[in-house]
Amino acid sequence: MTAIATFxxxxxxxxxxxxxxxxxxxxxxxxxxxFNAPQIAAEGAA
Known part of the structure; x- marks a missing residue:
């Protein structure tokens, strides 16, 4: 289950x-x- 979540x-x-x-x-x-955390993280990495 952990592998699926990681994938x-x-x-x-x-x-x-x-x-x-x-x-x-x-x-x-x-x-x-x-909901916003992944978008904020993506902008921070970009």
Whole structure:
């Protein structure tokens, strides 16, 4: 189960990186922290 979660997390990170590279920066809408955390992390890494 842990391996599946790790794999899904890696896929999500890759999708975020691709989305950030292809699309121009978008404003992050206000929302729950768990929803915005990956986007904030992606912008911080970019």
């Amino acid at each position: 899904l997390g890696a896929c999500l990170a890759i999708l975020i990186e691709v989305f950030a590279d292809v699309h121009p920066p978008l404003p992050i809408p206000e929302g729950p922290l768990p």
